[in-house]
Amino acid sequence: MTNRGTIFSGMRPTGRLHIGNYLGALTNWVDLQADYDCIYCAVDVHALTTLDSPEDVRAIRPNIREMVLDWLAAGLDPERSIIFVQSQVPEVLTLHTLLSMVTPLGWLMRVPTFKEKVRQMSETEESVNYGLVGYPVLQTADIILYKANAVPVGEDQLPHLELAREIVRRFNNMFGPTFPEPQAKLTEVPMIRGLDGQQKMSKSLDNHIDIAFTPEETVKRVRTAFTDPQRTKRDIPGRPDICNVYSLHKIFNPGDVDTVHEECTTAARGCVDCKMHLAEGINRSLEGLRERRRELEARPGYVDDVLEEGARKAKAIGRETIAEVMGKMGL
């Protein structure tokens, strides 16, 4: 690692990424490589905190592979960044346990996302697993094992990072200066709505468009997009400002936005044609990425080699940190 500053970020392995993940996080990760030493991690242990079934467990490994293929195709560069799987560097689990000795339970219970997760899972605070309560401690361990100085976050993740900083301060006060306090690298995360036109794009809501879809799959999915509900007939003028297809044109067909607006509000274009136009824009924008993905997929063992090399580099840093931490904690 150099002294350019180190960025850490992770993603839960949910399989192929959709355009919301791509525009909200991955393109930023790619850009950060120009200015920072970057460490990017598929956080498979985090995935275990909310598993529902044995199928979920069996899906973890294939999901990692699909997600990492998207990362590499989008431009994450294993020559410049460390790319690895969380569980392949078990030093993070040691650090998680050690940090849990300096983290008051009250700090964890008040994290807004904890309460939200409990609600989503229809559980009570008493019945959720211990791992879910400790999730922010494991996240802190992920970041500071590599002594990262900055973490790219959206506004909604700020409370988690603040908690990581509190844990670091407490550790440093008790055992002497050891970890840098990770800073938030605030990134504007565009809110990409799904095909339902209402909610954030998400696999679990089945309103997504995968970046690795074929052009034909993309067309098929975009055809299902909700548009202006008042436009029940082709000759009724539309309201592009409330239509998510129009929002997506702004991203994928930026040069055509004025025309789309004009033709929609004068009923000169129908929604079917408008959606085809959008699908063409998405397919054009992702053509290069998809081509690279196919090439990488065809290289036997490539993803495994990248992850193995990433784990080797991450482990070397992690081992040093654990030796230092254990020494300071009198172990």
Ligand code: SF4
């Ligand atoms: S023409 Fe396009 S922008 Fe207008 S309502 Fe239909 S899909 Fe939406």
